[in-house]
Amino acid sequence: MSAVLSLQNVSVRKGNRIVLGPITWEVSAGQRWVILGPNGAGKTTLLQMCATLAHPTSGSVSILGQELGKVDVFELRNRVGFTSSAMMDLLPPEEKVIDTVLTAAYAMLERWQEVYDLWDES
Numbered sequence: 001m002s003a004v005l006s007l008q009n010v011s012v013r014k015g016n017r018i019v020l021g022p023i024t025w026e027v028s029a030g031q032r033w034v035i036l037g038p039n040g041a042g043k044t045t046l047l048q049m050c051a052t053l054a055h056p057t058s059g060s061v062s063i064l065g066q067e068l069g070k071v072d073v074f075e076l077r078n079r080v081g082f083t084s085s086a087m088m089d090l091l092p093p094e095e096k097v098i099d100t101v102l103t104a105a106y107a108m109l110e111r112w113q114e115v116y117d118l119w120d121e122s
Contacts, residue, residue: 010059012045020045051082
């Protein structure tokens with residue numbers, strides 16, 4: 001199996017505090033993982049790195065063969081799916097469910113000014 005996600009000796013530091021790591025972890029194609037841990041263990045920080053929303057202080061993170069810091073994360077995000085209940089607060093209350101779902105095809109969180117084609121809705 002090929003690695004879709006690889007963290008090598010990754011640590012994240014915020015100020016003088018280490019919030020994650022060091023951790024080495026590899027996820028192969030087809031694998032499913034569950035991240036468990038107490039509050040403050042670094043679960044959110046870990047997932048933010050996996051979604052290209054954060055970078056490690058040390059070590060390396062490769063996603064789909066692309067190393068963070070050496071790739072345009074905006075292009076890579078088009079190939080990575082990530083959602084969280086915290087994102088619900090970022091959506092306008094009047095947003096339609098279909099528009100929210102369609103934003104994934106455009107790697108956007110909300111529609112803003114885009115008008116989707118009938119092709120998108122079929």
